[in-house]
Amino acid sequence: MESLRQKLERLTQNLWWTWRPEVRSIFRDLDLDLYQRAHRNPISVLRQIDTHQMENRAMEVDVPARIDRALRQLDEYLHPVTTWGLFHAGALGSRPVAYFCAEFGLHESIPIYSGGLGILAGDHLKGASNLGVPMVGVGLLYHQGYVSQVLDASHWQQDVLEPFELKDLPFRLARDPLGEPARVSVEMPGRLVWARVLETCVGRVKLVLLDTRDPQNSEADQGLAARLYGGDQRMRIQQELLLGVGGARALRALGITASVFHLNEGHTAFAILEQARHRVQEDGLDPRAALKATAAATVFTTHTPVDAGHDRFPADLAEEHLRPLADGLKLPIQEVLGLGRVDPSDHGSPFMPTVLALKHALRANGVSALHGTVSRAMWNRLWPDRSEPEVPIGHITNGVHVSTWLATEINQFFETHLGTNWMEGMVRPDLWTKIESVDSAEIWEIKQVLKARMIRFVRAHVEATRTRQGLPLLDPPALDPDALTIGFARRFVPYKRPDLLFSDPDRLAALLNHPTRPVNLIFAGRAHPADQTGKGLIQKVNRHLEDPRFRDRIVFVENYNIHVGRNLYQGVDAWLNNPQRPLEACGTSGMKAAMNGALHISILDGWWAEAYDGQNGFAIGNGETHVDPAVQDRRDADALFRLLEEEVIPLYYDRDAVGVPRPWIQRVKRSIRTLAWRFNSDRMVMDYVKNCYLPAAVAGSCQMPPP
Numbered sequence: 059m060e061s062l063r064q065k066l067e068r069l070t071q072n073l074w075w076t077w078r079p080e081v082r083s084i085f086r087d088l089d090l091d092l093y094q095r096a097h098r099n100p101i102s103v104l105r106q107i108d109t110h111q112m113e114n115r116a117m118e119v120d121v122p123a124r125i126d127r128a129l130r131q132l133d134e135y136l137h138p139v140t141t142w143g144l145f146h147a148g149a150l151g152s153r154p155v156a157y158f159c160a161e162f163g164l165h166e167s168i169p170i171y172s173g174g175l176g177i178l179a180g181d182h183l184k185g186a187s188n189l190g191v192p193m194v195g196v197g198l199l200y201h202q203g204y205v206s207q208v209l210d211a212s213h214w215q216q217d218v219l220e221p222f223e224l225k226d227l228p229f230r231l232a233r234d235p236l237g238e239p240a241r242v243s244v245e246m247p248g249r250l251v252w253a254r255v256l257e258t259c260v261g262r263v264k265l266v267l268l269d270t271r272d273p274q275n276s277e278a279d280q281g282l283a284a285r286l287y288g289g290d291q292r293m294r295i296q297q298e299l300l301l302g303v304g305g306a307r308a309l310r311a312l313g314i315t316a317s318v319f320h321l322n323e324g325h326t327a328f329a330i331l332e333q334a335r336h337r338v339q340e341d342g343l344d345p346r347a348a349l350k351a352t353a354a355a356t357v358f359t360t361h362t363p364v365d366a367g368h369d370r371f372p373a374d375l376a377e378e379h380l381r382p383l384a385d386g387l388k389l390p391i392q393e394v395l396g397l398g399r400v401d402p403s404d405h406g407s408p409f410m411p412t413v414l415a416l417k418h419a420l421r422a423n424g425v426s427a428l429h430g431t432v433s434r435a436m437w438n439r440l441w442p443d444r445s446e447p448e449v450p451i452g453h454i455t456n457g458v459h460v461s462t463w464l465a466t467e468i469n470q471f472f473e474t475h476l477g478t479n480w481m482e483g484m485v486r487p488d489l490w491t492k493i494e495s496v497d498s499a500e501i502w503e504i505k506q507v508l509k510a511r512m513i514r515f516v517r518a519h520v521e522a523t524r525t526r527q528g529l530p531l532l533d534p535p536a537l538d539p540d541a542l543t544i545g546f547a548r549r550f551v552p553y554k555r556p557d558l559l560f561s562d563p564d565r566l567a568a569l570l571n572h573p574t575r576p577v578n579l580i581f582a583g584r585a586h587p588a589d590q591t592g593k594g595l596i597q598k599v600n601r602h603l604e605d606p607r608f609r610d611r612i613v614f615v616e617n618y619n620i621h622v623g624r625n626l627y628q629g630v631d632a633w634l635n636n637p638q639r640p641l642e643a644c645g646t647s648g649m650k651a652a653m654n655g656a657l658h659i660s661i662l663d664g665w666w667a668e669a670y671d672g673q674n675g676f677a678i679g680n681g682e683t684h685v686d687p688a689v690q691d692r693r694d695a696d697a698l699f700r701l702l703e704e705e706v707i708p709l710y711y712d713r714d715a716v717g718v719p720r721p722w723i724q725r726v727k728r729s730i731r732t733l734a735w736r737f738n739s740d741r742m743v744m745d746y747v748k749n750c751y752l753p754a755a756v757a758g759s760c761q762m763p764p765p
Contacts, residue, residue: 062113063104065125070100071228072259074132076165077184077461081128087119088112098621099167102226136262141190142740147747153317154192155751157182158305158326160298161286162197164260166621168227169203169220170267172286172586173549175361177620178425178646179322180260181459185739187261188459188481191747194314196305198297199229199256199267202284207584207617208523213600217587219285232257232266235313241272242307244300245382251279253300255308266312268304287586295371295379298411302328303383306336317755320357320746321419324369324412328383330356331394331414335386345389349397349418355758357750358419360412360451363432363643364553368412376409400439416440416451420757421750424453425644428667432640454749455665456644457742460484460734463650465628467504485741490731498723499716505631505655505726506539512629513537516580516615523616536610537578542710544659545630545651547582547618550592553641556583557595560602561695567607569702575711577702578611580626582618627651631710632676635660636698638690639683640667649737655726659706661694665737674729676706 060068066084075081085100086093089107096102116122143150161176162168162183171177179195186193201224205217232240232255240255252275253268270283282296289297302321306329309316319329330352337348362368371379376398377391384394396402398414416422416437424430430453438446460481461469472480475492483489516537537543550556559566559579570577581599585592600614615622627633633651635642635658642664649665652658658675660666670677679697684690709722735741 062116062122062125063109065129066100066104069125069128069132070104072132072136072261073164073228073265074135074187074259074261075100076260077459078128078131079466080124084121084124084128088115088121096226097167098165099226101228102167102223105226138190142744143186143190143192143747146744147189147191147751149752149755150192150317152192153315153755154194155186155318155320156194156196156305156309156314156316157186157320157322158196158301158329159322160197160301160325162195162265163620164265166619167222169222170197170200170286172204173584174646175323178361178456181457181462181646181739182322182743183260183263183265184459184462185457185743187263188461189740189743189747190262191743191751193263194309194316195260195263195265196301196309197265197267198283198286198301199224199269200283200286201269201271202288204286205587209596209600209614209616213597215585215593215596228258229256229267230258231255232308232312234311240308240311242268242304242311244304244307246279246296246299247378249276249279251275251282251296251300251304253283253304253308255311257312266305266308268300268308270300291371291375294369295375298325298369299328299379302326302330303332305329306332310336316355317758318355318357318751319352320359320751321415322359323361324410324415327358327398327411327415330418331380331383331387331397335383338387345387348387351758353418354420354760355754356415356419356421357746357754358415358422359425359454360416360422360433361425361643362412363424363429363436363641365436368410370408370410372408373406380409413440420754422451423750424451426455426665426668427453428640428664429453429643432643452749454742454745455668455737456646456649457736457738457740458646458649458653459739460653463624463627463653465508465654467508468628468654471500471504484738485735485744487735490735493727493731496727498720498727499718501655501723501726502718508629508654509543509631510539512625513539513543515625515629516613519615519622520613535613537580537613538576538610541576541578541611542632542707543578543580543630544632544634545580545582545626545656546634547580547615547623547626548635548645548647550583550585550595551589552591552595553638555636555638555691555694556581557598558636558691558695558698560599561691562699563602563605563607565699567605569699569707570611571607572707575707576611577707578613580613580615580630582615582622582626584618623647623650627656628654630656632657632659632706635663635666636678636694637661637663638687639663639681646737649733652729652733652737655730657706657722657725657729659698659701669733669737671728671732673725674732675725676701 085103159179161171163171163177163180183195202221206220208216234240243250243252252272253270256267258265271280334348334352337343384391398409399407424433433451434449627650633648633656639661645664648658661678662681712721713719
């Protein structure tokens with residue numbers, strides 16, 4: 059008979075718990091302080107908690123029955139009678155989609171992500187799991203994680219490493235078909251680099267990660283994949299080779315034959331060369347036939363609308379690292395380098411993995427309709443004989459994994475009004491029409507509860523941060539819970555313009571401190587460790603907060619991560635996004651906030667350009683852009699201030715006799731009704747299956763080796 063601890067250990071070995079709040083609450087109730095110190099990691103809690111203490115506490119909070127129920131639910135989830143994927147993705151069968159990405163954001167306790175790209179990848183795996191789409195994720199285990207953000211006394215971002223213990227995560231050594239621990243090697247200049255293959259389950263989906271802490275590696279190579287996006291260009295190209303080449307070899311070592319390679323961003327592109335090399339060596343294909351066959355089964359997603367944001371490796375560095383692949387392909391090195399050049403004949407130009415992927419994928423896509431248009435214009439030069447609309451780059455707009463981000467109270471609200479199984483039909487627009495008939499007071503009451511909880515979280519987080527840094531404790535910002543509260547949280551880079559509202563401090567102060575219509579602003583976000591400009595923006599925003607006029611109206615929440623984001627998305631009244639159009643590829647934070655009943659206030663960029671209908675949120679400006687960015691910044695700042703002053707704030711404070719802002723809530727209802735069915739990961743993965751995976755699987759199966 060299983061003990062309580064054994065049952066809990068079994069429950070934590072599948073990352074299904076990361077989107078099940080009722081499971082996380084079990085560990086929180088066993089020891090709240092330990093749960094918080096352990097970064098809300100159930101495995102770490104189990105490793106540290108005393109068994110006797112745990113058993114006594116379990117009886118006090120009725121944990122045994124909750125554990126048994128959760129285990130039954132997990133078993134039912136893993137062994138469904140039927141799934142969407144069984145009916146619609148059956149052609150993938152036992153040959154799953156291999157989803158390559160440099161980072162995966164699955165939970166705050168697994169720090170192998172830096173931001174939006176990784177969180178999207180995590181949501182993609184979870185969406186595929188829910189739908190029953192055969193998929194395996196492929197990435198790297200960064201054993202030093204990413205970095206935590208700490209602001210010093212001058213408000214400058216300091217990047218603090220927080221390595222994690224593998225024993226605190228549900229990763230285990232993967233086994234090959236003979237039962238031996240799987241290992242792979244990748245040729246690097248003058249040596250082989252070895253990697254252990256680790257695996258875990260994300261619901262019904264497997265995630266495979268490579269760990270360079272192999273005893274056969276030198277000390278330097280053991281640290282090759284220690285940090286996400288660390289080091290110089292030499293380390294970057296070696297990490298990408300490890301991901302693409304090593305990842306493809308890891309799948310073969312595990313006996314996994316993928317029907318489709320989905321390459322998420324250019325960091326993964328070397329998988330193409332490795333797969334083609336394998337076809338040459340194992341199937342005897344002609345090199346160019348092997349590249350054609352690989353392309354037929356490859357899907358590529360680009361996320362970067364700025365040309366400078368794509369990796370460029372100098373010609374000599376690329377030649378040094380790609381020669382083993384060229385030899386395996388039986389092609390001259392210059393021809394292989396040409397596969398990643400805009401002009402293959404320009405032997406001095408850099409090698410671009412994005413170019414390699416765009417040239418060798420059956421399907422390529424941006425991540426919103428507008429981003430697809432931007433990408434076709436950006437990469438038209440790869441197809442000079444085609445007009446811009448004919449460039450073979452489409453779009454599939456991102457979506458978010460609802461269960462990961464939705465407040466428990468909102469889920470209960472949906473269960474009451476949409477049905478207990480509402481998530482199974484969330485992509486049906488007709489389901490959401492029921493929201494219109496709900497009493498506005500009910501939605502308002504839920505949002506007030508969520509906002510009060512978020513404000514308590516923010517105040518506690520600010521206090522805990524100052525204590526951890528040894529700074530003097532100050533009274534935390536008041537953040538009036540009755541005030542309109544707007545959130546802004548994302549990566550701090552110039553094009554996202556986090557300082558736009560501070561372009562006119564006097565106007566902002568008057569807006570926030572209105573005697574009858576006050577406003578709170580909550581900021582959060584990080585800069586890349588090497589981005590001094592982004593760090594300067596964080597410092598600029600925080601220096602403004604020293605102004606007494608902003609003391610109790612604006613707060614900056616340090617160390618933005620999944621946990622911080624979840625609390626903000628669930629609690630704010632509105633979400634602000636003001637990038638320079640059209641530089642926001644998609645943006646998904648606003649989707650998460652909208653799911654939780656917040657209204658989106660945004661430039662018509664990314665997903666909002668195709669989502670805004672005039673009544674389901676607010677648009678800053680009209681979508682027109684000036685050729686001079688400085689002029690555009692002034693124009694957008696004025697448009698944002700006028701929008702807040704004349705529309706957003708008056709609507710929020712337009713109350714009925716019992717204090718309910720019915721016009722505001724009517725817009726919230728329209729937001730949920732028109733956005734929830736479209737901008738979720740179920741719809742996103744369905745689109746990939748129908749428009750990319752199935753065509754690639756069929757095309758790839760037709761590329762058979764000669765008799």
